[in-house]
Structures are given as C-alpha cells and as structure tokens.
Amino acid sequence: MFEHEQVVIRSGRRSRLPVIVAVHSTALGPAAGGLRLWHYPDWRDGVTDALRLSAAMTAKFAVAGLPSGGGKTVVALPEGTVLDPERRRDVLQDVADTIESLGGTYSTGPDVGTGPEDMALIGTITSHVFCRPAHLGGSGDSSPHTAQGTLAALRAVSRRLYGTARLDGRRLAVVGLGRVGAGLARLLAAEGAALTVTDTDPDKRKIGDELGAVWCSPDEILAADVDIVVPAALGSCLTAHTVAQLRCRAVVGPANNQLATPDVADLLHRRGILWVPDYVASAGGVVHAVSTELHHLAPDEVRARVDAIEHTVTGLLDTAESRGRTPAQAATELARRRLRATAGPAGT
Numbered sequence: 001m002f003e004h005e006q007v008v009i010r011s012g013r014r015s016r017l018p019v020i021v022a023v024h025s026t027a028l029g030p031a032a033g034g035l036r037l038w039h040y041p042d043w044r045d046g047v048t049d050a051l052r053l054s055a056a057m058t059a060k061f062a063v064a065g066l067p068s069g070g071g072k073t074v075v076a077l078p079e080g081t082v083l084d085p086e087r088r089r090d091v092l093q094d095v096a097d098t099i100e101s102l103g104g105t106y107s108t109g110p111d112v113g114t115g116p117e118d119m120a121l122i123g124t125i126t127s128h129v130f131c132r133p134a135h136l137g138g139s140g141d142s143s144p145h146t147a148q149g150t151l152a153a154l155r156a157v158s159r160r161l162y163g164t165a166r167l168d169g170r171r172l173a174v175v176g177l178g179r180v181g182a183g184l185a186r187l188l189a190a191e192g193a194a195l196t197v198t199d200t201d202p203d204k205r206k207i208g209d210e211l212g213a214v215w216c217s218p219d220e221i222l223a224a225d226v227d228i229v230v231p232a233a234l235g236s237c238l239t240a241h242t243v244a245q246l247r248c249r250a251v252v253g254p255a256n257n258q259l260a261t262p263d264v265a266d267l268l269h270r271r272g273i274l275w276v277p278d279y280v281a282s283a284g285g286v287v288h289a290v291s292t293e294l295h296h297l298a299p300d301e302v303r304a305r306v307d308a309i310e311h312t313v314t315g316l317l318d319t320a321e322s323r324g325r326t327p328a329q330a331a332t333e334l335a336r337r338r339l340r341a342t343a344g345p346a347g348t
Ligand SMILES: NC(=O)C1=CN([C@@H]2O[C@H](COP(=O)(O)OP(=O)(O)OC[C@H]3O[C@@H](n4cnc5c(N)ncnc54)[C@H](O)[C@@H]3O)[C@@H](O)[C@H]2O)C=CC1
Pocket: 110, 111, 112, 113, 114, 142, 143, 144, 146, 175, 176, 177, 178, 179, 180, 181, 198, 199, 200, 201, 204, 218, 232, 233, 234, 235, 254, 255, 256, 282, 283, 285, 286
C-alpha cells in the first residue's frame, strides 16, 4: 500500500543525479528528516530507502512527542562515484531547489554522507533546513546528540537486563564509526565499557585503537561475544541470517532501519534478544535540532529532552512486558496512538 503523502523524484538540473524527497506524513506537523548522500546499486534502491527512512521519521517524531512529520531525502549515487567539491556543490544545490519547491512541507537536515556545512550550502537557497553551523544560526551537528540519546537508551536497557544504568565493564560492539558511532564509542569508552568496534573504512581503525577497543571485521562483529550490539552504520543489518548469529542479550543503536523486514523484530524476541526500535534510540539528534531551532528551548532543557529517551525506552519496555508485546509492537502502538490523536474523531 502506498502510504506516503508525497514523493518527488527529480533529475538534478546541475548534477543530473536522482534527487528523491519522500514526505511520509505531515499529520503531526511539517515533515523533517535528513539528507542521505550515498551509493546504491540502482537509483530505485535509493527510492526504496527514502520511503522506509521517511516512514521511520514519522514514527520517530511521534514517539518522541514532537510536532513534526516524517520525511527524508536521498541522492542515489551510482556505485563508485566520487564527488569532487564542485559536483558536490551542484548536488546540494539541486537538493535545495527540490526542497524549496515543496514550500515548507518538508525541511532537511544531515544524515549519512552529509553534515552541517552541507546544510549551510543548502541554506543559501532554501530556509527549510536545520542543523546549519551555529555561527549561521543553526543548531549544528546533530550526531553528538544522537549519540547522547542512544546512550540514554542503552542505560534503560542496561537497567532492565543488569539492574544498573551504568555501562562500565559492559561489553558492547559498535558497528560503524562514523559521526554518530565514533561519538558514541567515545562516550562508552569514557564510561569504562569494553568495546569491540568495526567499520568498512579501514581508516576508522585509528579511532578504535585510540579508545583501546578490539577491532573486528564488519562481517564478524554481529556474532561477537558481547552483551549489547550497537548498530551505528547503515540499515537492514538485522536479517533472519544475522539474528541467528547474534550472541548478545540486546541490540540498541542509532542506525536507522536496522530490520531488513518488520518480522525480524519477532525473530529477535523469540531468541530472547531485547531490541529497542531504532527510531526510538536514535531520536536525540532531531530532538536537539527541533527543540533548539523551532522551539527555542534553553540548552539544559534541550539536553533534558535528549536524556529523556531513557524514560521513553523504560516506558516502552514496561508496556511491552505488561501487555505481552515486543518492544517493537509497543513502540508502533504508541506512534499510531499519537498519530490518531491528531487526526481527531474521523481518523480514529
Ligand atoms: N547523524 C545523525 O544525527 C543521525 C544518524 N542516524 C543514523 O545513524 C547511522 C550513522 O549515521 P552517521 O554516523 O551520521 O553516518 P556516517 O556516514 O558519518 O557514518 C556511517 C559509518 O558507517 C560505516 N559503514 C557503512 N557500512 C558499514 C558496514 N556494513 N559495517 C560497518 N561500518 C559501515 C561508514 O564507513 C561510516 O564510517 C545511520 O544509519 C543514520 O541514518 C540516525 C539519527 C540521526
């Protein structure tokens, strides 16, 4: 079933690359979600990714209790494409044109492959952008706040499984040392967690060495003998095949769309592995950006909202336990309830 409100696919005027903007829902407010600049075997795979990522943003905002809707932009780069600075600028301007044409229905921010400087460039063409650098009036890089929010989710899970929110001595495997994964690994190392890490980019090994982490190959890390696996790279890492290999008690991480298909949540549950839906654990970045840029909250209030992810996760785990649901089902039900509440009697 096609459940999105709007999907725009344009060939960029300058770059000739496919710019895909998916607006899943504006039921809670104008849509927001990051710009993913990534390689795909076929541009249609980029469309599939945009559809899934934008739907996840709707759920992310609903569970976080924020008045925004779900959207996402994907620029599907053919495999092997390397963008020189000029071509990168062309792509970003093409994205900005497309977003501007939506007249405020959707605003973009950073995601895989983009950051605050890219948002600054987009901001020269459209005002519908967030997470620009602070000196330009934006809330800056979302990734430290995404990492902080994921840490809050990990504390809730640790308390549930081990009776303490402290992570010192806990064994965690961080999959992906990009902007969020590296930040999170640093927070975990500072707390005394024993880390196993990986990234497909061998240069990231330096970060692991700096943190005293064990380096593992990307193909083997999901089977590592650890307490908690932390997906912090790309989506669809949890499949029937990889779930069968897991040796951990929980999977909690910031990577969007970790499940290859929704039924994988049941497989995890049947194996007794606690999985916190990614759209709950990864909300810190948008919570920070929206609370700062739209609601103009003071920094300590914003930080409290990011840290409140710990209570959200605890609440979901309680609900799941008391109603005989998986955490995934409890989160879906909460998101649907909040979306229905805005639709009024006709939508209930
Ligand atoms: N940046 C943010 O604030 C937010 C990011 N997320 C999600 O968190 C995840 C990471 O995002 P960022 O750190 O911003 O992206 P990034 O592009 O900075 O980092 C991604 C990292 O994953 C690595 N990687 C790719 N495939 C891999 C694989 N198969 N195994 C191991 N490593 C692999 C890449 O080499 C890169 O170092 C993404 O799924 C993103 O959608 C979610 C919410 C907010």
